[in-house]
Amino acid sequence: MKNSLAEAACALEGRRRVLVATHVNPDGDAIGAAAAAAPVAAAKGCDCRLFLGTGLPEFLSFLPLPCPWVRALGDLAGWTPDLAVAVDCGDARRTGALESFFKNRAAPAPGWELAATLNIDHHPDNTLFGDHNWADSSYAATGAMLGLLAEHLGIPLAGDLGWAVYLSLVADTGNFSFASTDAEIFAMAGRIVSNGLRVAEFTEKYENTWSMERMRLWGRLWSEVTLHLNGAVACSIVPAVYLRELGLKRSSLDGYASWLRKIRGVRVVLFIREDEPGRCKLSLRSAGVDTQKIAARFGGGGHRNAAGAEVDMAPEALAGIVLDCLKTML
Numbered sequence: 001m002k003n004s005l006a007e008a009a010c011a012l013e014g015r016r017r018v019l020v021a022t023h024v025n026p027d028g029d030a031i032g033a034a035a036a037a038a039p040v041a042a043a044k045g046c047d048c049r050l051f052l053g054t055g056l057p058e059f060l061s062f063l064p065l066p067c068p069w070v071r072a073l074g075d076l077a078g079w080t081p082d083l084a085v086a087v088d089c090g091d092a093r094r095t096g097a098l099e100s101f102f103k104n105r106a107a108p109a110p111g112w113e114l115a116a117t118l119n120i121d122h123h124p125d126n127t128l129f130g131d132h133n134w135a136d137s138s139y140a141a142t143g144a145m146l147g148l149l150a151e152h153l154g155i156p157l158a159g160d161l162g163w164a165v166y167l168s169l170v171a172d173t174g175n176f177s178f179a180s181t182d183a184e185i186f187a188m189a190g191r192i193v194s195n196g197l198r199v200a201e202f203t204e205k206y207e208n209t210w211s212m213e214r215m216r217l218w219g220r221l222w223s224e225v226t227l228h229l230n231g232a233v234a235c236s237i238v239p240a241v242y243l244r245e246l247g248l249k250r251s252s253l254d255g256y257a258s259w260l261r262k263i264r265g266v267r268v269v270l271f272i273r274e275d276e277p278g279r280c281k282l283s284l285r286s287a288g289v290d291t292q293k294i295a296a297r298f299g300g301g302g303h304r305n306a307a308g309a310e311v312d313m314a315p316e317a318l319a320g321i322v323l324d325c326l327k328t329m330l
């Protein structure tokens, strides 16, 4: 019962107002899982809101959202949840402005003292920070867990809910290509398609949407990739000025790191985005090398094959340290 689908289903019982939150700078699984959680709660009779503290990324704005969303808690304008659900967050810190609520139940506004918390996630280092939890790293995507929860409650994965769960599956399996892509994932995708999702229509909205500026940025970065440790590591650094010059947002780099795995012989991708002088986002992608261990050294987290951290350091210095770590691991 503890830490299970049953516990998650039970946590929804008798709730009236459910706030769904996900991690800052959300990816496809985060938005898909959040958008899937709302109809699940709504089917139990709840009024729902989404909290997206860092906004809805442009490349995911095609997804129909099931309920109103807010960027700041103040925008809830007196609407008070009796359950707050965090999806795709390994720990409370990932929820941004809701961190102290999820961590210590510090009420951001009067009335919040009565709200319980539910944590649904698939990160292996999940800290079980909810009053109720369902954390299981055997799932390829948090959205797949929401899909199972919906089906458990008798809600078919169709319409907008189908789109939300499908987005999660596609995003966290790298278009059904990572090791986490198992028969269950294909079976769930199959049920969604049986229920009416048109794959080509989804792909058109999700994939074929690039601006020329984004294409130019990737081209520039690809021309500057360096190889290390006998070709086993590909390293790419994005100075902040590149994005500024092209008028691009950070989200224009989503998916970039995984692409470098295409280089023959590369087992680890080391990708560093400079956000401001002395502050970087480190992203690691690998085949079989435990990158979560490296990210954890910098206070970050993630999965074995995909991990990241925010680091106060210059990009070149950070690259040097990570390459030293990798030298002992490869």
Ligand SMILES: [Mn+2]
Pocket (backbone or CB within 6 Å): 029, 030, 088, 122, 141, 142, 172
């Ligand atoms: Mn995920």
